[in-house]
Amino acid sequence: MLLDVHPQLLRALRAVFETGSLTAASERLGFTQSALSKQIAALEAAAGTRLFDRGPRGVAPTAAGARLARRAAAILDQYEVAQRELEDLPVPLGGRIALGGFPTTALRLVPRTIARVRTDHPSIEIEFLESSTPVQIRRLRAGRLDLAILASGEDLPGWDLTGIEVDPLPSGTLMLAVGRRHRLAGVRRVPVTELAQEEWIVGRGARGEPQFGAWPTVSEPRVVAELGDWSARFGFVAAGLGITTIPRLAATTLPDGIVCVEVDDPGWAGRSMGLAWIGSLTGPAAAVRATLIEEARLIAEGRSGASGRSHRDSAR
Template identity: 65%
Template sequence: MDLPPHLLRALLAVLDTGSFTAASERLGFTQSALSKQIAALESVTGATMFVRGPRGTEPSEAAHRLAARAAVILDQLDAARRELDQLAAPVSGRVALGGFPTTAMWLVPQAVARVRAEHPSVTVDFLESSTPVQIRRLRAGRLDLAILALGADLPDYDLTGVETEPLPSGGALVAVGRRHPLARSRSVTVDALACEDWIAGRGGRGEPQFGAWPTLRNPHVVAELADWSTRLGFVAAGIGITTVPALAARSLPGDVVALEVDDPAREPRAMFLAHVGALSGPLAVVRAALRQEAADLAGRGQKMPE
């Protein structure tokens, strides 16, 4: 059954307004032209749409059932038209994106590459900084979007006026050198980490860092280093091990291995995408790219020992 959309719109107009006269005025047709469209609809469907009743012309059961389907069909057609219009007029603009350091290892570069490939008229400026700095920059208007780290072991940041949505993050892992005795394991227990030397992060005051595994008591920290490349260099050399977010696992050096930790007591950090105010076209493009890359990264899993 081939139903032209304009016949469905005519049916909905009559049902919505309650009369052929009001429907013809809404659609800009004469009442005679509208009646011909309803007659054509009845001819195509083989069903009577309106019947004479005690109070004049009334819609039939067939009209009500077809109208319920017609509303969905026309909504889909309108959505398709909007999508095609967007393709005809590419989204363009500049987006200031912020992220904490480990987002720059894989997630952000892949998302920016996706945006460049799919929407070359959208430019992304990336600013790397800690979560509290990003929140300040969002409120000051220096950032349009920000990737934040939140969790039980982090401060309770004031997010008043900031819209957030979760991004897949995969939790935390432990990174060890490839020659480390644990390197051949797929996962380790917390007890197995108790006697290890740890490489911890060091940042500015108030900036959270990854340190030893958070549920360990009195871990032995042998170095506190600011840069991830330096920390992983110490790990690769066998000087200690370190905690890394799963989203950084795919960009670890070849001589560093990431392991899962079996720790029911661990309350993981979570990753959120934040913004202030409505999302414009360019911001929606970057948001979609980040969501897709984060989902892909979480789905592919961590880098396991060979």
């Protein structure tokens, strides 16, 4: 029933209604189109009626969809007002929170989250433990983590999340990192068919742990180096020895000599992130969760942080 609908589903409805396109809405929210379609389907199931008609040129709201979208916009406005009012309440929170994340999250999302928590909740101390998703799941079950940022996707194993609560996190799209002198450095978006002959710099880790490798749908990629450290991968890319994949989550942390290129690949549904925990969250853990979700949203929208300044990730 609609009373149980998560605010994220209402945000998805508003974005699709305002843009008239699943593609544009997914880019605005930082989700894959597949994930956004599932959210709309879940909302339609809760509403008990179709909310959008799909056509070759986009989507159009049904009468029910238009009415619900207008209500959703008003609800979200009030929700955001309430959230700001709660944030303004002088309720000090304190404690130590163990946060886990896979290596890419340490490039931007986690540092921004920790910095903002230190400002907003100076009595909360965050211990960050970097590890792969399967290791984090084991640590969650062992009680060694309070919160964990997990990765999922069609190219990754299906993790056993029984008994684990997971909130979806906006993660943006997967992109290419190429050297500034590479043939693709001057384009904003490239079809996946152009990548067949490229040489790849890929990640390396323990067996069974997910890595950022060649583009997921490229068959028989030519891998020239496997490196466990992001800085080493970037060094190879900047030297023109190959290209690598990188999530938009980390796209603005690239060193000089490297630019990002988007990929047009209708055959790949993308990866996603989730924030996981077990049981009830303490006040400090809930505060960290709220901050992390907000920072992930700002990054996916191309905004610099709590100040709201904008930036754009593009090939220069």
